[in-house]
Amino acid sequence: MSAEAGYNFGYLDENTKRMIRRALLKAVAVPGHQVPFGSREMPLPYGWGTGGIQVTASVIGPDDTLKVIDQGADDTTNAVSIRRFFARVAGVATTERTGEATVIQTRHRIPETPLREGQILVYQVPMPEPLFRLEPRVAETKRMHALADYGLMHVKLYEDIARHGHVAISYNYPVMVADRYLMSPSPIPAFDNPKLHRMPALQLFGAGREKRIYAVPPYTDVRSLDFEDHPFRPVRADAPCALCGSRESYLDEVVTDDRGGRMFVCSDTDYCNTRQAAATQEAAE
Amino acid sequence: MPTTDTPLGLTPGFADPVLGAQGCFRALLDAMAGPGRPQRIAGLALPPPPLSAASAAALLTLADADTPVWTDAGAVAEAWLRFHAGCPLVADPAEAVFLLVTGTPPRLATLAQGSEEEPHRSATLLVQVAGLQEGFGWHLTGPGIEHAHRLRVEGLQADFTTQWAANRAGFPRGVDVVLCAGEWLAALPRTTRIEEG
Amino acid sequence: MAYVAVKGGERAIDAAHAWLAETRRGDAAVPELSLAQIEQQMGLAVDRVMAEGACYDRGLAALAIKQARGDLIEAAFLLRAYRTTLPRFGASLPIDSGAMRIRRRISATYKDLPGGQVLGPTFDYTHRLLDFALAGDRPVSQEPGRESPRPASLAGSQPAPAPAGIAAGLPRVTGILAQEGLMAPEAPGEAEPPDLTREPLAFPAGRPLRLQALARGDEGFLLAMGYSTQRGYGNAHPFVGEIRMGEVAVEILPPELGFAVEIGEITVTECQMVNQFAGSKTEPPQFTRGYGLVFGHGERKAMAMSLVDRALRADELGEEATAPAQCQEFVLYHCDNVEATGFVEHLKLPHYVDFQSELEKVREMRATVLREAAE
Numbered sequence: 001m002s003a004e005a006g007y008n009f010g011y012l013d014e015n016t017k018r019m020i021r022r023a024l025l026k027a028v029a030v031p032g033h034q035v036p037f038g039s040r041e042m043p044l045p046y047g048w049g050t051g052g053i054q055v056t057a058s059v060i061g062p063d064d065t066l067k068v069i070d071q072g073a074d075d076t077t078n079a080v081s082i083r084r085f086f087a088r089v090a091g092v093a094t095t096e097r098t099g100e101a102t103v104i105q106t107r108h109r110i111p112e113t114p115l116r117e118g119q120i121l122v123y124q125v126p127m128p129e130p131l132f133r134l135e136p137r138v139a140e141t142k143r144m145h146a147l148a149d150y151g152l153m154h155v156k157l158y159e160d161i162a163r164h165g166h167v168a169i170s171y172n173y174p175v176m177v178a179d180r181y182l183m184s185p186s187p188i189p190a191f192d193n194p195k196l197h198r199m200p201a202l203q204l205f206g207a208g209r210e211k212r213i214y215a216v217p218p219y220t221d222v223r224s225l226d227f228e229d230h231p232f233r234p235v236r237a238d239a240p241c242a243l244c245g246s247r248e249s250y251l252d253e254v255v256t257d258d259r260g261g262r263m264f265v266c267s268d269t270d271y272c273n274t275r276q277a278a279a280t281q282e283a284a285e
Numbered sequence: 286m287p288t289t290d291t292p293l294g295l296t297p298g299f300a301d302p303v304l305g306a307q308g309c310f311r312a313l314l315d316a317m318a319g320p321g322r323p324q325r326i327a328g329l330a331l332p333p334p335p336l337s338a339a340s341a342a343a344l345l346t347l348a349d350a351d352t353p354v355w356t357d358a359g360a361v362a363e364a365w366l367r368f369h370a371g372c373p374l375v376a377d378p379a380e381a382v383f384l385l386v387t388g389t390p391p392r393l394a395t396l397a398q399g400s401e402e403e404p405h406r407s408a409t410l411l412v413q414v415a416g417l418q419e420g421f422g423w424h425l426t427g428p429g430i431e432h433a434h435r436l437r438v439e440g441l442q443a444d445f446t447t448q449w450a451a452n453r454a455g456f457p458r459g460v461d462v463v464l465c466a467g468e469w470l471a472a473l474p475r476t477t478r479i480e481e482g
Numbered sequence: 483m484a485y486v487a488v489k490g491g492e493r494a495i496d497a498a499h500a501w502l503a504e505t506r507r508g509d510a511a512v513p514e515l516s517l518a519q520i521e522q523q524m525g526l527a528v529d530r531v532m533a534e535g536a537c538y539d540r541g542l543a544a545l546a547i548k549q550a551r552g553d554l555i556e557a558a559f560l561l562r563a564y565r566t567t568l569p570r571f572g573a574s575l576p577i578d579s580g581a582m583r584i585r586r587r588i589s590a591t592y593k594d595l596p597g598g599q600v601l602g603p604t605f606d607y608t609h610r611l612l613d614f615a616l617a618g619d620r621p622v623s624q625e626p627g628r629e630s631p632r633p634a635s636l637a638g639s640q641p642a643p644a645p646a647g648i649a650a651g652l653p654r655v656t657g658i659l660a661q662e663g664l665m666a667p668e669a670p671g672e673a674e675p676p677d678l679t680r681e682p683l684a685f686p687a688g689r690p691l692r693l694q695a696l697a698r699g700d701e702g703f704l705l706a707m708g709y710s711t712q713r714g715y716g717n718a719h720p721f722v723g724e725i726r727m728g729e730v731a732v733e734i735l736p737p738e739l740g741f742a743v744e745i746g747e748i749t750v751t752e753c754q755m756v757n758q759f760a761g762s763k764t765e766p767p768q769f770t771r772g773y774g775l776v777f778g779h780g781e782r783k784a785m786a787m788s789l790v791d792r793a794l795r796a797d798e799l800g801e802e803a804t805a806p807a808q809c810q811e812f813v814l815y816h817c818d819n820v821e822a823t824g825f826v827e828h829l830k831l832p833h834y835v836d837f838q839s840e841l842e843k844v845r846e847m848r849a850t851v852l853r854e855a856a857e
Contacts, residue, residue: 009303013567018349019680021310022382025347026405028317029461029474031428035405038680041562046824048831059314061307071835075491078831084492108835118315126825137811139685146401164847170839178428178476180457189839200431202318209821211682217318217429217474235842253838267835 010057011089016040020058020213024204027215032177033145034128039211049082050208052105052124056086059120059204060103065093067101072109072250072267079107098270108171110192112249112271115201117218123186125207128214130174130184150182153225161230170235176223177216185222191234191250196222239264244275296331298345298369305329309346316463316472321425321434323417323469333365335387340411340465341365347409348372348383355381357388378408385411393448393460404457407475411463415440417471424480425473435482436471438464446479453478506551520544529749529778530554534819535561536679536698538748538777555700559820566679575733575742579752579775580654582728583647586779589655590722591756597652602727603779647728655724656754656771666759666770687810692794693787697776699817701783707807707817708789716793716805723756723771727779751780755788762800770799 008014016038023037042050060066066086070079074096082105083094095101098113107124115121131141134152144150153174160168167173173190177183185196186205196203196216203216216222226232237251242263249271251264266272299305305328312324332341336358344366348354353375356362362385363374375381378391390412399407422437423446441464452459452475459475473479507514521528521544531543535558543561550556586602589595601607659665675690683695696704711718729749733742753774761767772792774784793807806812816822 007567009307013569014303014306015349015570017306017310018347019351021314022347022352023405025313025317025409025461026407028314028429029476030404030457031476033404033457036682036684038682040679041559041566041820043563045559045827046821047826047828048824050824059311061311062304071832076832077491077495080491080495084495107831108833117319126828138815139811142402165850166846168843168847170843171836187833187836189835191839198431202314209825217476219431220428235839235846237838237842250835251838252834253841267838 007089009062009090010060011043011085012040012054012057016054017058020054023213024055024058024215027204027213028202028217030181031216031220032181032183032214034207034212034214036211037213039208042208044081044085046209047126048078049105049107049124051206051210051213052107052122052208053082053085053206054208055122055204055206055213056103056105057090059122060086060090060092062090062092064102065095065100067095067098067104067270068106069104069109069111069268069270070107071252072111073269075269096270097274098268108187108189109250109267110188110195112246112266112268113274114195115199117200119201121199121201121203123188123203123205125184125186125205125212126209127172128184128205128207128210128212130172130182145181148180150176153182157225157227161227166230166233167226173232174225176225178220179223182225183214183216183222189234189250190224190232191236193222193224193232194234198222237264241266241272244272244279246272246275295365295368296333299328299342300330301328305342306346309342312470313343313346313463313472316470317461317474318429319434320427320429320473320477321419321423321436321471323419323436323471326468326470333362335359335413336362336365336385337413337465338468339470340385340413340463343411343463343465343470344372344383344385345370352382353380354383354385356385358385381408383409383411385413387413389442393452393462396460398455398458398460401458404459407458407460409461409463411465412441413465414438415466417464417466417469422482424482425477426480427474427477429474430477437482438471439466446481449473449479506549515548517541517544517548520547526779527552527554527557529776529780530701530783531557531561533777533780533783534558534698534700535565537561537565555819555823559823562820572734572736574745575735577730577732577748577750579726579730579750580657581651582726582730582750582752583650584652584726584728585647586727587649587652587724588722589724591655591724592658595653595655595658597649600648604781652726654726654754656756659723659756659769664769665756666765666768668771683814685811686797687814689791689795689798692810692814693773693775693791695814695817696774696787696790699787700819700822701780701786703817703819703822704786704790705782707793707813708786710805711789711793711807716796716807717801718789718793719758720772720789720792721756722785723754725751725753725781725784727751727781749778751776751778751784753781753784753788755785755792757792759799770795 019038023035027035042053044050068079068083070076086092087094098111103120105122129141131144131152134156135141157167171189172184172187173193175183175185175193175196185193198219200218202218205214224232237253240247241249241251243265246266249266249268252267254263254265256263308328309326312326316324326339326342329338329342332338348370350371352372354366354372355375355378366372378384378396390410396408399405416439418437420435422435425434425436456475461475462473464471521540527547528540528543531546531554532538546557546560550560584600587600656665678691678694729747731744732746732748733744735742755772756769757772759768759770772788774787776783790807790813794810794813796803796808
């Protein structure tokens with residue numbers, strides 16, 4: 001293990017980590033409630049994962065193995081940049097394998113491979129407030145959470161159904177945590193929402209610019225908002241992955257030419273590569 | 286082995302302050318995310334009497350100049366906390382962010398509960414108990430627990446579960462509790478339901 | 483796999499950094515800028531970066547400007563990210579701008595006043611004609627009495643020698659109005675002010691917290707907000723009571739000593755904007771003030787800040803708050819350019835997972851509409 005000289009382990013100073021750690025414990029104790037914290041300026045810009053980075057930096061230790069994904073992939077530029085940052089300032093081992101990681105920092109996806117007890121999933125969150133498009137004033141939304149007054153969101157969903165026949169939200173689809181707090185699952189596709197429910201891993205959410213931390217403990221009920229006659233329905237492209245053939249995974253649509261050519265491939269690169277390797281091995285045997 | 290910057294008569298803090306705090310925090314996070322599951326704390330060899338390794342390490346990990354602490358642990362422990370954690374010690378339990386109790390804890394309802402808007406501004410109570418045993422005793426359910434966790438706690442006052450039920454009823458306001466025994470600690474976040482086993 | 487351009491990974495990032503370094507340097511035949519040159523000859527850029535970077539160090543600000551290729555918001559961000567790693571030793575005592583060693587001091591409310599009007603180094607009455615004499619390689623003759631350029635100090639180890647002021651201890655214009663009872667008094671607060679860098683904003687935000695946010699705020703944003711109050715969005719009738727710029731002492735009070743110790747001097751610009759107040763049931767008509775204070779010589783920012791500060795006092799003065807500049811959340815959440823630039827620019831990051839879900843959703847909704855139309 002070697003960490004960058006001149007910086008503390010995990011970059012943050014110990015006072016900052018302590019402040020974030022206190023916020024994390026309270027966040028776990030009140031699932032889905034947004035805890036304000038003294039978010040620091042990080043050497044990466046606000047909006048690029050500073051909340052997730054601060055949470056990861058406060059949690060991670062020398063025995064951890066870190067995986068960083070953006071859009072489900074380990075090799076997108078921002079994921080590479082964040083993984084490098086931690087390799088540099090914490091000297092931790094990194095991996096692309098979901099199963100080998102103890103801490104996974106993610107932007108916009110939940111891995112396809114089910115997570116297990118003991119793993120921690122850290123989400124980068126741009127707008128922690130699920131009501132912000134309906135009520136931009138933070139003082140107001142804070143009051144609504146205190147009263148569990150989520151009528152505004154129910155009305156929005158109802159109007160969607162009246163106008164379009166279904167809810168017109170495809171990502172960042174609001175959820176109720178443990179029947180009490182309305183929560184933004186971060187901009188993951190609604191396809192991923194069912195994975196939040198009773199997940200064995202601990203889920204931590206960090207919003208750096210908005211200075212909020214929230215959490216979902218393992219095995220906690222997380223329900224996507226819906227109506228009895230219009231149940232929540234996750235959507236994926238109706239195609240198999242062109243590389244591994246999966247019909248279960250979330251797909252990226254890739255434009256292959258300018259004449260309408262399209263192909264669909266898994267957004268989760270580790271899941272796709274693992275399946276391809278298994279298929280190759282099977283064929284060889 | 287006292288380090289040179291620890292005043293005479295005080296035992297040292299974490300052997301490695303950065304990694305010691307990190308390891309202890311992870312144990313606390315695991316404890317809070319898995320209510321009633323005891324976690325082992327390492328890295329603090331000589332807690333000041335009468336503190337246990339777990340309770341002393343937990344406070345060293347979480348408390349600092351920004352967090353008023355209340356304790357009944359006496360002068361040696363207070364001096365140790367003041368020196369190693371740098372936390373202000375307060376006389377009124379209601380003012381404390383953390384409470385470290387070696388005897389009978391103050392009633393939960395008298396501690397900071399947070400508000401409906403800011404339920405995170407509530408106290409965390411660390412209680413030293415005689416023993417923690419997994420697999421027997423209380424029947425715990427709630428977030429963080431797949432089916433049920435069992436925990437037997439020795440040396441806690443008799444009406445704790447009654448106080449706890451009232452604490453839980455006030456959700457999202459309420460106190461969170463960490464039970465400490467020797468090198469082990471187990472957490473009860475305010476969401477946990479306790480049924481006597 | 484070349485099918486997704488953004489999956490360039492590590493090599494692409496390294497190449498981009500190398501290209502950036504080359505572009506930063508520009509044509510190698512042109513001499514490289516020294517930090518001293520930036521600090522001395524781009525002084526107002528340095529001041530702005532110190533103000534918005536919330537860190538008073540001319541040498542570091544000059545370095546940040548050089549590293550950021552003159553992008554002042556990027557430079558402020560570099561300085562903030564450095565600042566956040568510094569240990570916090572304590573808080574200074576309030577500075578006393580009344581004791582300022584003044585280099586510039588003007589009032590628009592009085593023709594003359596004790597101490598007089600001091601124009602100082604200002605663009606105000608220059609004719610904005612490009613001065614081609616500055617374009618030549620010929621050294622521009624030094625004005626008499628000017629000191630020669632000094633090397634920049636790095637990390638604040640050596641404070642730059644103080645510029646000569648021309649007066650000190652001049653009375654404030656607001657004080658002159660107060661003697662007549664015409665200026666609403668500001669009670670000195672004994673409470674420890676909140677610290678925006680440690681506790682996130684919370685609303686309603688008290689004035690100390692608001693002023694702290696504005697002092698770090700983006701000059702352009704505050705300028706537009708202040709301007710809007712002059713154009714009817716917020717019913718302002720401002721007069722510049724006084725603008726002063728110069729050097730003030732920074733003091734700390736070490737608990738073990740029990741008396742204040744001066745640790746250095748900083749340049750600040752202060753603006754007190756005088757506004758009419760119609761009075762209320764309990765208060766007779768009088769003047770109220772908007773306050774602006776920024777690091778360095780930042781007159782436009784200090785003025786804009788004082789306009790916005792006054793607008794944000796609508797609630798406490800019982801005025802109807804209807805304009806954007808009067809809305810605390812709107813102004814304070816959006817004035818920080820390091821936060822704003824991060825979030826606006828993060829749209830550059832890949833969003834194709836979310837876009838894919840939108841594609842599927844829009845296709846589904848279109849299919850429903852077309853099917854219903856066909857039926």
